[in-house]
Amino acid sequence: MKSEKNKINRITKKEGLKLLKDSDLLGLGTMADNVRQKLHPKGIVTFIIDRNINYTNICINRCAFCAFWREEKDPEAYILDKKTLFKKIKETIALGGTQILIQGGLHPEFDINYYVELLKSIKENFNIHIHGFSPPEICYIADKMGFTLKKTIKVLKEAGLDSIPGGGAEILSDRIRKKLSPKKIGKDRWLRVMEEAHKLGIKTTATMMFGSIEKPEDIIEHLDAIRKLQDKTNGFTAFIPWSFQPGNTELAQRTAYSVQRKNALRRTHHAVRYGATAVEYLRALALSRIYLDNVPNIQASWVTQGLKLAQIALRFGANDFGSTMIEENVVASAGVKYMVSINDILNSIKGASFKPAQRDMYYNIIQSY
Amino acid sequence: MSLKKIENKILSGRRLSPEDAITLFESDDIFTLGRLASRVAYRINGNNAYFVQNHHINPTNICVNRCKFCAFSRSKGEKGAYELSIKEIIRKLNKGQRAKGKGQRAKGKGQDKLNSSLVTRHSSLPFTEVHIVGGLHPDWPFDFYLEMLRQIKKSFPHIHIKAFTAVEIDYFSKTSGLSLTDTLNALKNAGLNSIPGGGAEIFDAKVRSKICPEKIRGKRWLEVMEKAHSIGIKSNATMLYGHHETYKHRVEHMLKLRDLQDRTEGFQAFIPLSFHPKNTRLSKTVHCSLFTVHSNGIDDIKTIAVSRLFLDNFPHIKAYWIMLGEKIAQLSLMFGADDLDGTVIDEKITHSAGALSEKAMSKAELINLIKKAGKVPVERDSFYKPVNSLE
Numbered sequence: 147m148k149s150e151k152n153k154i155n156r157i158t159k160k161e162g163l164k165l166l167k168d169s170d171l172l173g174l175g176t177m178a179d180n181v182r183q184k185l186h187p188k189g190i191v192t193f194i195i196d197r198n199i200n201y202t203n204i205c206i207n208r209c210a211f212c213a214f215w216r217e218e219k220d221p222e223a224y225i226l227d228k229k230t231l232f233k234k235i236k237e238t239i240a241l242g243g244t245q246i247l248i249q250g251g252l253h254p255e256f257d258i259n260y261y262v263e264l265l266k267s268i269k270e271n272f273n274i275h276i277h278g279f280s281p282p283e284i285c286y287i288a289d290k291m292g293f294t295l296k297k298t299i300k301v302l303k304e305a306g307l308d309s310i311p312g313g314g315a316e317i318l319s320d321r322i323r324k325k326l327s328p329k330k331i332g333k334d335r336w337l338r339v340m341e342e343a344h345k346l347g348i349k350t351t352a353t354m355m356f357g358s359i360e361k362p363e364d365i366i367e368h369l370d371a372i373r374k375l376q377d378k379t380n381g382f383t384a385f386i387p388w389s390f391q392p393g394n395t396e397l398a399q400r401t402a403y404s405v406q407r408k409n410a411l412r413r414t415h416h417a418v419r420y421g422a423t424a425v426e427y428l429r430a431l432a433l434s435r436i437y438l439d440n441v442p443n444i445q446a447s448w449v450t451q452g453l454k455l456a457q458i459a460l461r462f463g464a465n466d467f468g469s470t471m472i473e474e475n476v477v478a479s480a481g482v483k484y485m486v487s488i489n490d491i492l493n494s495i496k497g498a499s500f501k502p503a504q505r506d507m508y509y510n511i512i513q514s515y
Numbered sequence: 516m517s518l519k520k521i522e523n524k525i526l527s528g529r530r531l532s533p534e535d536a537i538t539l540f541e542s543d544d545i546f547t548l549g550r551l552a553s554r555v556a557y558r559i560n561g562n563n564a565y566f567v568q569n570h571h572i573n574p575t576n577i578c579v580n581r582c583k584f585c586a587f588s589r590s591k592g593e594k595g596a597y598e599l600s601i602k603e604i605i606r607k608l609n610k611g612q613r614a615k616g617k618g619q620r621a622k623g624k625g626q627d628k629l630n631s632s633l634v635t636r637h638s639s640l641p642f643t644e645v646h647i648v649g650g651l652h653p654d655w656p657f658d659f660y661l662e663m664l665r666q667i668k669k670s671f672p673h674i675h676i677k678a679f680t681a682v683e684i685d686y687f688s689k690t691s692g693l694s695l696t697d698t699l700n701a702l703k704n705a706g707l708n709s710i711p712g713g714g715a716e717i718f719d720a721k722v723r724s725k726i727c728p729e730k731i732r733g734k735r736w737l738e739v740m741e742k743a744h745s746i747g748i749k750s751n752a753t754m755l756y757g758h759h760e761t762y763k764h765r766v767e768h769m770l771k772l773r774d775l776q777d778r779t780e781g782f783q784a785f786i787p788l789s790f791h792p793k794n795t796r797l798s799k800t801v802h803c804s805l806f807t808v809h810s811n812g813i814d815d816i817k818t819i820a821v822s823r824l825f826l827d828n829f830p831h832i833k834a835y836w837i838m839l840g841e842k843i844a845q846l847s848l849m850f851g852a853d854d855l856d857g858t859v860i861d862e863k864i865t866h867s868a869g870a871l872s873e874k875a876m877s878k879a880e881l882i883n884l885i886k887k888a889g890k891v892p893v894e895r896d897s898f899y900k901p902v903n904s905l906e
Contacts, residue, residue, distance in 0.1 A: 170889075171849055172553075176546045420880060423887040424842035425849070454812030455842045461545055461813070497811035499543055 156373075159366050162437050166362045171425055171432075178432035178463030185442065186465045190514075191495045192443075192505040195488065196245035196277070197238040197472040201226045201264065205251025207282065209327040211316070211358055211390055215251055225253070228267065235272050238472055242488075244506055247311055247469065248278035252286045258301060261287060265306035275507055276306055280313035281339035285331045295342045303348060309507050310343050312351035312386060318371045319364040326358060337375055344381025349508065352382050352441070356430050357389035357422025365430060369437045376440045383509060384443035384466060387430050388450045389422035424455050428462045435463025443509060448491070457494040466505075467491055518547050525551050525824060533766045536825045540762040545813060545820075545850075552820035552851025559830060560853040564890035565899060566881045567857035569644040569677075570608060573864065574599045574663070578650030580682070582727035584716075584758060584790060586867040588650050598652070601659075601666050607861065608645060608671060642860060644897045645671075647678035648713055657691035657698070661705040668706035675708045675897040681739035681750075682714035685731050695742050703748060709897055710743050712751030712786055718771055719764045726758055733768075737775055744781025749898065751833070752782050756818060757790035757811075765818070769825050776828045783899065784831035784854055787818045788838050791865055815843050816850040823851025831899065836876065837865045841884060848888040854895075855881060 157165070165174060202225045205215035216223040235246060246268075253260075261279065268276060279287075279302065288298040299307075316326060318333040331339075340350050352372050356365055376382050422430070435444050446464035448456035449471055456467065470488050492515055495502035504513040521535045531539075539548060575598045578588035589596035599607075645667065660679070667676060679687070679702065688698040717723060718733025731739075740750055752772050756765055769785075776782050823832045833854040834847030844855055858876055878894070885892040894902045 172546050172549045179546070420883050423884055424846045425888050427842075428846070452840060452842060454815065454840065455846070457812045458816065458843075458846065494811060498813050 156439050157437060159370055162366050162369065162433060163362055165436065166365060166429065166433050171429060174429060174432045174436075175462045178435040179461050181435050181439070182444070182463050182465050189500050190503050190511070191460055191465055191467060191498075191500040192503050192509060192511070193467040193491055193495075194245060194469050194505055194507070195238075195241060195243040195472075196247055196469045197234060197243055198247045198249070198469070199226070199231065199234055201231070201248060201250040202253050202256075203251050204253045206254055207252055207327065207329045209316075209330055211326055211355070213391075218254065231264075231268075232271060235268065235274060239272065239274065241472060242504070243274070243470075243472065244504075244512065245275040245277050248276060249280055249283065249311060249313060252283065256287075257290050258287050258293070258298065261302060262305040265302065269306035275308045277309045277311055277507055278307055280311050281336045282314040282331050284310070284339050285335055295339055296346070299339070299343050299346055299348065303346060307348070309348055309383075310340070310350040312340075312353040312382070312384075315353050315368070316355045317358075317360045317364050318354075318368040319360065322358075322360045322364050333371065337371060340381065341375060341379055344375075344379035349381055349383050351384045351386060351445075353386045353388065354430070354434070355388055355390055357426060365433070366437075369434060373438055373440060376438070380440070382441050383507065384445050385434055385438050385441045386445040386447060386468065387427075387434050388447040389427050389430075391450060392421045424451070427451055427455065428459065431459055431464060432462045448494075453490055453494050457498050460495070460498045460500060466509075467495060467502075518542055518544060518551075522547070522551060525555065530827055531825050533770050536766040536769065536821055537762050539821045539824060540765070540817060545817060548817060548820040548824075549850045552823040553849060555823055555827070556832070556851045556853050562889075562891045563853060563893045564848050564885040564888065565831070565854040565893050565895040566878075566885070567644050567895050567897065568642040568878060569646050569857040570642040570860045571862050572599070572604055572607065572645055572647045572649075573861075574604065574647065574649040575652050575655070576650050576863075577652050579653050579686075580651055580727065580729040582716075582730055584726050584755065585864075586791075587864040591653055601663050604663065605666060605670050608667065608674075642674070642858065643902060644675045644677055644857070646711060646859075647676065648680055648683065648711060648864075651683060651686045657687045657693070657701070660687065661701060664702065664706035676706055677709045677711050677897055678702075678707055680711055680714035681736045681743075682731055684710070684739050684743075685735055695739060696746065699739075699743055699746055699748065703746065707748070709783075710740070710748055710750035712753040712782075712784070715753045715768070715772075716755045717758075717760045717764050718768045719760065722758075722760045722764055726755075733771065737771060740781065741775060741779060744775075744779035749781055749783050751784045751786055752829075753786045753788050754822075755788045755790055757814065765821075766825070769822060773826055773828060776826070780828070782829055784833040785822050785826050785829045786833040786835050786856075787815075787822055788835065789815050789818075791838065812843055815839055816846055819847045819852050820850040837862050841876065841880075845884045845888050848885065848890050854899075855884065857881070 203214055203216045204218050204223050204225070208215050238246060265276060268274065284295065284298055288295050291298065314330065315336055316323065318336060320333050323330065323332060340352070343350050354365070354368050372382065372385065431444065443466050444464045445466045445468040446456040446459035447468060451459065470491060492502045502515045503511045505511055518539070521531065521538060524531060524535065542548065576587050576589050577591050577596050577598065581588055581590070664676060664678070667674070684698060688695050691698060693701065714730065715736055716727055716730070718736070720732065723730065723733065743750055754765065754768050772782065772785065819832060819834060831854050832852045833856055834844040834852035835856045836844035837856065837859055839847065858878060858881070882892045896902050
């Protein structure tokens with residue numbers, strides 16, 4: 147893999163597809179490991195201490211792969227009150243946290259005032275970085291107010307928003323989005339939010355959720371869209387591939403159901419019933435590292451893969467362990483729970499012969515261990 | 516460190532020295548390790564990855580040994596202690612058999628095959644092997660175990676019984692006053708078909724005195740296996756790693772197994788077991804840094820690879836998914852393992868130590884894992900003969 151002069155020697159879509167489909171895992175891992183080593187030669191693996199705060203689980207989108215959303219009338223539906231929110235932030239800071247990741251459902255009653263007030267009240271009370279509101283939330287606010295994306299992001303920025311998480315990207319292929327999340331914003335709109343944010347000087351991350359019903363071509367389409375936008379804006383700090391978790395979601399059940407009725411979807415059923423296996427995760431991760439030559443950091447997802455596999459991911463292209471996730475509601479509701487402490491993360495990183503370091507959202511090192 | 520010299524040895528089929536194995540353990544080049552181990556695995560087993568449909572029975576958790584790494588054992592009278600009667604054991608096995616019948620009837624009615632696997636998933640599944648290990652009960656006589664074997668064989672004549680670790684067999688010989696050979700012959704005559712590899716832990720006496728001071732010594736474990744092999748009983752061998760041991764202890768352990776295998780050829784599979792620290796007394800004594808050096812995902816796949824390369828006379832390396840988790844077990848297939856164990860109905864021992872893996876896996880799930888790793892799934896019997904060809 148030649149990558150000195152990215153744009154000339156970078157791999158093409160066709161080459162990426164071939165690597166994803168046909169290469170052997172160890173060969174692909176070796177390549178990704180080499181790329182990672184070139185970009186991060188000091189052998190440091192970073193992580194951030196933050197808390198994932200979900201202000202509501204009431205959501206009008208109701209995506210098939212999501213086990214978190216509830217209807218307004220559901221007894222498990224909630225909106226977080228200020229007192230609880232502040233308590234969570236206090237705990238985060240006490241645990242050495244520097245950031246909160248604040249995301250939630252698209253609540254039918256909320257308009258921009260809710261979000262502005264939320265941001266302002268946090269900033270008034272705490273010195274903490276707010277990484278918040280994925281593109282579907284930002285679009286929802288814009289549409290509700292009749293604002294442009296630019297204006298919406300500007301208002302949120304002025305109220306205290308520091309950076310935007312890359313969620314809601316799922317797979318940036320409208321063919322798949324129509325099936326998985328028909329009510330969620332399309333590929334172009336997701337990218338436009340990010341572009342506007344980057345132009346306003348707001349850094350963001352990008353995610354990819356794979357292992358549901360997509361084909362290798364869709365993964366390439368996704369990676370290519372991110373790479374193209376990054377060429378233009380350089381606003382993505384990290385890329386986070388993670389795999390669909392099939393427990394408890396409509397998608398897993400719906401697909402199983404349709405198989406019972408017709409045999410045709412047998413292969414899909416298989417994929418969705420089990421989700422991506424370890425081998426497929428590492429393959430997608432390694433390819434991401436190779437393909438996204440202009441995105442500096444790749445995160446391993448211990449939340450979806452477990453600590454052991456996340457540790458191995460550090461040799462398949464990842465250089466960051468993501469968040470310590472003091473609280474994680476969304477994946478836990480799909481039945482995946484890994485109880486992990488900062489010590490476990492430090493030990494995992496050290497056990498793979500890397501030097502762990504706490505970072506902020508911009509990958510500045512706060513503390514080395 | 517360059518692995519070139521070791522690589523040349525492996526490619527030309529020469530045996531690795533203990534020093535070579537330590538060099539491999541110390542290497543960070545997991546990709547070369549994986550490639551070499553895969554090559555050797557391919558030489559021995561082609562592209563096959565085996566699994567078995569098996570049922571676990573743990574007759575009791577009452578145990579006179581209270582090994583520090585074990586979260587399963589209880590003393591007699593302690594809360595949570597249990598004893599199964601032979602009747603209860605037969606009932607448990609029957610449950611699995613009945614579920615098999617149900618699945619087949621559903622299929623007979625013209626329903627989708629997948630349907631029946633949905634029905635039986637995680638509840639009770641068909642099986643060809645029963646795996647029996649348990650505590651060293653202070654009162655149960657040897658005859659009770661013999662009767663257990665006879666009754667199981669009577670009710671399920673075609674089922675392979677893989678039962679009793681070397682530690683239990685040694686204990687039977689003590690409680691019955693019989694010689695080791697007579698004990699083993701009695702078990703064999705009552706229906707025992709093979710012996711699992713448990714209880715080996717780490718042979719090194721010093722480490723053993725820290726983790727399981729009451730357990731038989733490594734030398735005795737090897738004696739039991741040698742006797743068993745000599746009267747035609749096949750067995751497996753395990754190694755528990757990721758606690759107080761060093762790479763040197765692991766290699767010494769494997770060397771003793773390799774030497775015995777040269778003499779007897781009685782071992783079928785080597786099964787490295789990663790230590791599960793939760794809920795065990797050892798987790799309090801093992802210093803954190805020590806624990807991480809040895810119990811992590813990279814160490815797991817390395818240990819699989821080194822064992823495949825060093826144990827050149829072992830036909831199979833098993834990635835026991837219950838211990839490793841299905842993700843690392845699947846990945847092990849690309850680091851030299853050729854066996855995932857099986858459906859493992861009713862596993863108790865590892866789960867009492869906080870294993871996060873599922874308690875049973877359906878055949879369809881195992882096949883999915885194997886195929887996605889690019890291997891050919893082969894359902895095997897207890898001697899690694901294919902049971903069914905799958906597609």
